Amino acid sequence: MGIEFRSGGYIRRVRMGGRTIKDGEAAAIWDVKGRHRQVIGPSRQWMWFSTIRFLTRHKAESHQYILVRHRSGKTEHMQGPAELYEDPALYDTVKVMDGIHLRSDKDCIIVYRAKSAAATGQAAAGIKFSQANIPVGEIALAEEGLKRVVRGPTLFMPSVGEVVHEFKWSGVTSESEDAVLKAKKSVFKVLHVDSNRSWSVRFPITTSDAMKVTAHLVFGYDIESIDKVAQAEDPIAKMYAGLVADAQKLGATVASEQLRAGQQAAVTAKLETPANFGYLGAAAAGSGMRLTGVRVLGVKFSAELQEQADREQKLAAGPRAELGEKTQRRGGRPPGVGE
Numbered sequence: 001m002g003i004e005f006r007s008g009g010y011i012r013r014v015r016m017g018g019r020t021i022k023d024g025e026a027a028a029i030w031d032v033k034g035r036h037r038q039v040i041g042p043s044r045q046w047m048w049f050s051t052i053r054f055l056t057r058h059k060a061e062s063h064q065y066i067l068v069r070h071r072s073g074k075t076e077h078m079q080g081p082a083e084l085y086e087d088p089a090l091y092d093t094v095k096v097m098d099g100i101h102l103r104s105d106k107d108c109i110i111v112y113r114a115k116s117a118a119a120t121g122q123a124a125a126g127i128k129f130s131q132a133n134i135p136v137g138e139i140a141l142a143e144e145g146l147k148r149v150v151r152g153p154t155l156f157m158p159s160v161g162e163v164v165h166e167f168k169w170s171g172v173t174s175e176s177e178d179a180v181l182k183a184k185k186s187v188f189k190v191l192h193v194d195s196n197r198s199w200s201v202r203f204p205i206t207t208s209d210a211m212k213v214t215a216h217l218v219f220g221y222d223i224e225s226i227d228k229v230a231q232a233e234d235p236i237a238k239m240y241a242g243l244v245a246d247a248q249k250l251g252a253t254v255a256s257e258q259l260r261a262g263q264q265a266a267v268t269a270k271l272e273t274p275a276n277f278g279y280l281g282a283a284a285a286g287s288g289m290r291l292t293g294v295r296v297l298g299v300k301f302s303a304e305l306q307e308q309a310d311r312e313q314k315l316a317a318g319p320r321a322e323l324g325e326k327t328q329r330r331g332g333r334p335p336g337v338g339e
Contacts, residue, residue, distance in 0.1 A: 005022070005024055005025055005057075006025060006027075006054040007054055007055065007056040007057065008053065008054065008055060008056040008086060009054075010053065010054040011051070011052070011053045011054075012051070012052050012053075013050075013051055014047040014048075014049075014050050014051070014052060015048070015049055016047070016048050016049075017046070017047065018044055018045060018046045018047065019044075019045050019047070019052055020041075020042075020043075020044050020045075021039055021040075021041035021042065021043045021044075021045060021054075022041045022042055023041050023042040024041065024057075025040075025041045025054060025055075026038065026039065026040045026041065026054070026055045026057070026085040026087075027039050027041075027045070027052050027053060027054045027055060028052070028053050028055060028087050028088065028089055029045060029047065029050055029051070029052050029053075030050060030051045031047070031048075031049075031050045032048060032049040032050060036089045038055075038085070038087050038089075038090075040085070053088070055085035055086055055087055056085070056086045056094075057083060057084075057085055057086075058083065058084050058085075058086060058094050058095075058096050059080075059081075059082075059083045059096070060078065060079070060080030060081065060082045060083070060096050060097075061080045061081055062080050062081055063080070063098065063099050063101070063155060064080045064096055064097060064098055064099060065077050065078060065079045065080055065082075065096075065097055065099065065157050065158075066078040066080070066082055066084050066094060066095070066096055066097070067093075067094070067095045067096075067097050068084065068091055068093075068094050069091060069092045069093045069094075070090065070091055070092070071089075071090060071091060071092055075160050075161075076160065077157070077158065077159060077160050079157055099155045099156055099157045100155070100156040100164065100189060100190065101152075101155050101156075102150065102151065102152025102153055102154050102155075102156060102190060103152055103153055104152050104153055105151055105152055105153065106152070106192055106193050106194040107151070107152040107153075107190050107191070107192055107193075108149055108150060108151045108152065108190070108191055108193060108226060109149070109150050109156060109164050109165065109189055109190055109191065110147060110148075110149055110150075110164070110165035110191075110226065110230050111147070111148050111149075111150055111156075111158065111162050111163070111164055111165070112146070112147050112162065112163045112164075112165065113146040113147075113148075113159075113161055113162045113163075114161050149226055164189050165189065165230055166187055166188070166189055167187070167188050167189070167191060167229075167230070168185045168186070168187050168233065168234060169185060169186050169188075169234055169235065169236045169237075170182060170185050170186075170234055170236045170237045170240070171184075171185070171186055171236070172201045172202075172236070172240060181236075181237060181240060185234070191223070191226065191229065193223045193226065195222050195292075196220070197220070197221050197222065197223070198218050198219065198220050198221070199218070199219045199221065199236075199239070200216075200217075200218045200297075201216075201217060201218075201219070201240070201243065202214055202215070202216045202217075203215060203217075203243060203244065203247055204247065205247045205250060205251045205254070206247075206248070206251045207251050207254050207255055207256045207259075208251065208252050208253070208254060208255050209255055209256050209257075211256035211304065212304075213256075213259065213299055213300060213301055214299070214300040215247075215271060215296065215298075215299050215300075216296070216297040216298040216299070216300070217271060217294055217295065217296055217297065218294070218295045218297060219277075219280075219291060219293070219294050220291070220292040220293040220294070220295075221284060221289045221290060221291050221292055222289065222290050222292055223288060223289055224288055224289060224290050225288035226288065227288065228286070228287055228288025229287060229288040229289070231288075232286065232287035232288065235283075235284070235287035235288070235289060238283040238286065238287055239280055239283045239284055239287065239289075241279075241283065242277075242279035242280040242281075242282060242283035242284075243277065243279070243280045245279040245280075246276065246277045246278065246279045246280050249276075249279075250270060250271070250276055253270065254267055254270070259299070259301070264299065267299070268296045268299070271294065271296045271299075272294055272295060272296055273294075274291050274292075274293060274294055277291065277294065
């Protein structure tokens with residue numbers, strides 16, 4: 001019998017003998033004719049040319065549910081607290097799933113429901129779906145079933161036939177000066193629709209005289225349409241493509257001489273004008289978002305441009321240093337004074 005609880009890894013062929021199934025254990029037994037029975041302990045079972053397999057116990061707490069796929073094809077969701085022994089004669093798979101915690105009214109998810117599942121639910125409840133029956137935020141789709149937006153604060157537990165939409169957004173890496181989209185996308189289900197969202201990105205700008213600088217900007221944006229955000233599939237990739245196009249336009253209006261001559265304030269003003277990011281704004285609007293502002297965190301010169309700026313600075317500093325030496329030799333009097 002042993003001290004430890006046995007689970008699905010314990011399988012024995014018993015010619016003749018018995019097994020004790022402790023309280024807290026369960027087992028499936030197939031007799032000599034292949035007939036199956038499930039035994040939940042405590043129990044002492046006598047067997048003859050039989051196979052016994054102890055069963056893995058699954059437990060769902062109050063914020064979880066057990067997803068059960070029956071061998072008959074039926075799917076069941078057992079909301080916690082609940083427990084179930086995974087019997088291979090009855091179930092294909094048994095998994096414990098977490099509910100989705102929407103912590104505030106700024107958190108939401110999109111839930112799809114198949115037409116067959118929706119119709120089954122309606123028939124069971126005696127409800128006929130019409131436009132009047134659908135709450136605000138829910139959309140009736142004639143061919144694809146039902147789609148609804150669930151807002152927090154709440155703990156969402158999906159019913160059978162419901163699927164929660166997964167957002168797959170690209171990220172932007174800045175490991176090099178030329179920012180690129182990350183190969184691996186960020187996958188999430190909860191969409192935050194608060195009004196203070198921001199997007200930090202570094203991207204290259206080629207000036208009108210073919211010099212490169214890297215601008216680090218932070219864009220503020222709001223989500224105006226959850227539906228459009230879901231349909232856009234990857235808003236970040238579309239916005240980044242728009243940003244690249246805007247960078248080309250902005251670069252054509254900036255000369256490296258402006259940056260070397262200390263006129264960075266004028267360049268910063270251009271970068272902090274949302275109207276100068278027309279392609280980015282259009283991509284955001286098409287994805288259900290609206291740009292609210294842009295802030296410059298820094299502008300970094302390329303190695304070639306930095307070398308030119310340092311050289312010009314040294315040339316400009318030479319005459320000033322020579323003038324300072326002459327003034328010091330004359331006792332602090334500028335040349336021509338008191339001579």
